[in-house]
Amino acid sequence: MTSSARDDAPLIEVSGRTFHPAWLRYSCPCVRCRHPESFQKVSDLSARPDLPEAAGVELDTEANELRIDWREEPAHRSCYPLDWLLLHSADTSDAQNGPVAAPWDAATLRDRGVRWHEAADCGTDGGPWFTDLQTVGFALLKGLTPHGLERLLSGLAPVFYTEYGRQADVRAVPGAEDLAETESALPAHTDYPYKVTGPLTQFCYYAENQATGGELFLVDGFRAAEDFRREHPRWFDLLTGTPVGFEQLYTTWRYLYRVRRPIISLDGNGAIDALHLGHSHAWAWEIAPERCGDFYRAYHGFVRQLGERRYHWSHRYADGECVVFRNNRILHGRDAFDPRTGVRHLITAYVPWQQLESRVRFHQEQRLYLLGQEQK
Numbered sequence: 001m002t003s004s005a006r007d008d009a010p011l012i013e014v015s016g017r018t019f020h021p022a023w024l025r026y027s028c029p030c031v032r033c034r035h036p037e038s039f040q041k042v043s044d045l046s047a048r049p050d051l052p053e054a055a056g057v058e059l060d061t062e063a064n065e066l067r068i069d070w071r072e073e074p075a076h077r078s079c080y081p082l083d084w085l086l087l088h089s090a091d092t093s094d095a096q097n098g099p100v101a102a103p104w105d106a107a108t109l110r111d112r113g114v115r116w117h118e119a120a121d122c123g124t125d126g127g128p129w130f131t132d133l134q135t136v137g138f139a140l141l142k143g144l145t146p147h148g149l150e151r152l153l154s155g156l157a158p159v160f161y162t163e164y165g166r167q168a169d170v171r172a173v174p175g176a177e178d179l180a181e182t183e184s185a186l187p188a189h190t191d192y193p194y195k196v197t198g199p200l201t202q203f204c205y206y207a208e209n210q211a212t213g214g215e216l217f218l219v220d221g222f223r224a225a226e227d228f229r230r231e232h233p234r235w236f237d238l239l240t241g242t243p244v245g246f247e248q249l250y251t252t253w254r255y256l257y258r259v260r261r262p263i264i265s266l267d268g269n270g271a272i273d274a275l276h277l278g279h280s281h282a283w284a285w286e287i288a289p290e291r292c293g294d295f296y297r298a299y300h301g302f303v304r305q306l307g308e309r310r311y312h313w314s315h316r317y318a319d320g321e322c323v324v325f326r327n328n329r330i331l332h333g334r335d336a337f338d339p340r341t342g343v344r345h346l347i348t349a350y351v352p353w354q355q356l357e358s359r360v361r362f363h364q365e366q367r368l369y370l371l372g373q374e375q376k
């Protein structure tokens with residue numbers, strides 16, 4: 001395929017970053033191209049016979065903007081705030097989009113240290129607990145009340161509702177619909193591997209924790225899976241390349257959930273994106289007989305790896321303590337407990353993880369939208 005002459009249009013350089021004229025024209029933030037109130041795009045250049053051409057380019061460092069006059073009828077001028085350009089440049093790494101994940105195992109977490117946040121000081125517009133969620137994948141809150149939990153959920157709404165409602169009381173009950181509602185130990189898992197949902201911010205709030213046992217542990221699944229990739233590359237490929245089904249039968253609500261997907265999913269760049277794993281929801285997997293031997297060896301290898309103490313961070317949560325974490329990255333499990341020794345009242349609730357990221361991004365970038373607004 002030959003590239004047309006227009007594809008060889010000279011790139012425009014700003015502060016060491018390069019931009020293609022077509023990209024710039026399509027990204028024009030002016031009020032004719034982008035609705036001034038909703039900021040949504042209204043221009044549609046697809047009907048034009050060819051890509052746009054810049055007639056004049058002016059970099060005004062005083063006004064902190066790049067101005068381009070386009071060769072088109074009627075005349076069109078685009079003004080780009082330099083901050084905005086640099087933030088959206090193709091060379092800009094994700095590092096500019098907030099704190100970077102810092103995968104951990106028990107030893108690195110011990111060196112780093114964990115910190116507790118007073119729940120009353122935790123807002124829903126950012127702050128240190130958000131930073132913990134973005135770096136180590138979990139945040140520890142103390143002094144939380146049911147009202148305080150509600151404040152956090154409302155602040156990050158809409159809440160992800162489940163069959164149990166806006167939040168769930170997790171206690172050992174007769175007629176359990178889920179193993180979580182028994183006193184059994186639970187191995188490391190992600191919640192809802194059988195539902196189609198993006199990653200969730202999960203709250204595990206101990207309203208009361210008097211029963212003996214039941215310690216909760218966390219595992220950084222990204223770290224464990226990265227080690228697994230290095231130590232067992234062939235097994236890792238089997239887990240990322242073989243969709244398997246996780247399911248849940250809800251008798252009360254008349255649903256039989258089943259979702260098929262790989263246990264470890266990768267993003268377009270091959271980075272570990274999410275884990276979907278709940279041993280108690282694994283059932284009859286549709287794997288070709290000739291692939292079963294290899295697959296089950298790989299699966300058992302990964303489950304063993306997640307069970308290794310070198311990945312576990314455990315804590316005995318007191319009344320009013322809460323751990324918030326990113327489901328699909330941080331796996332959790334618990335020891336068995338004895339419900340006859342005291343009340344264990346755990347409340348779980350979820351909001352989509354995307355809301356936390358979007359809130360952070362809103363505060364970082366909102367002003368750039370308003371900058372575009374000022375330029376008529």
Ligand SMILES: [Zn+2]
Binds near residue numbers: 028031
């Ligand atoms: Zn425009």
